[in-house]
Amino acid sequence: MNKHQFQTFHEEVSARVLAKIESNNPPLPIDLIAQDFFKYRLEIAEATIIELLLYYPSSPQEALNKAREICASKGHDYASEDNSFSNFFYCEKLQICSATQGILIRLCDKFSRLHNLIDLCKEPQVADESHVDTLLDTINYIIIWLALESSK
Numbered sequence: 001m002n003k004h005q006f007q008t009f010h011e012e013v014s015a016r017v018l019a020k021i022e023s024n025n026p027p028l029p030i031d032l033i034a035q036d037f038f039k040y041r042l043e044i045a046e047a048t049i050i051e052l053l054l055y056y057p058s059s060p061q062e063a064l065n066k067a068r069e070i071c072a073s074k075g076h077d078y079a080s081e082d083n084s085f086s087n088f089f090y091c092e093k094l095q096i097c098s099a100t101q102g103i104l105i106r107l108c109d110k111f112s113r114l115h116n117l118i119d120l121c122k123e124p125q126v127a128d129e130s131h132v133d134t135l136l137d138t139i140n141y142i143i144i145w146l147a148l149e150s151s152k
Contacts, residue, residue: 001083001084001085001147001148001151002081002082002083002084003072003075003076003079003081003082003084005084006075006084006147007068007072009143009146009147009150010067010068010071010140010143010147011068013045013046013049013143013146014064014065014067014068014143016046017046017049017050017053017060017064018060018061018064020046020050021050021053021060041146041149042146045142045143045145045146048142049139049142049143052114052135052138052139053135053139055114055118055131055132055135056132056135057132063135063136063139064139066136067136067139067140067143070136070137070140071140071143071144074140084144084147085099085144085147085148085151088102088103088144088148099148100145100148100149103141103144103145103148104145106141107138107141107142107145110134110137110138110141111138113131113134114131114134114135114138117131117134118131
């Protein structure tokens, strides 16, 4: 998936998330999701993004726009022009883990930081990265994971 295709994918996920927020439709029952995680991974990911947006200080639309801008900037710095996931495949080249596992590990790190900063009310020690920055990074990693999975 090249950068343009990924940007379009990011916009599509953002639009679906905003539509779900506006529609007030109830999420799928957790027992149904638990039966087949991979079948419902899109719904799980979108529900997680919606939950994360509750902690963003302004509108969901603004948060998703900001996330998309950050993702494009970081994609420029980290990935190649023709493959938005090229940096994630270094895990595989080094025989550490799959690209998908590498993304999920990064997500776990972000969720851990959010838990510490929001749930445990810790003051951040990294001066130039607030919990809002971590929220946006987490949203982007979720969308990157979905995009990588959909490109397989």
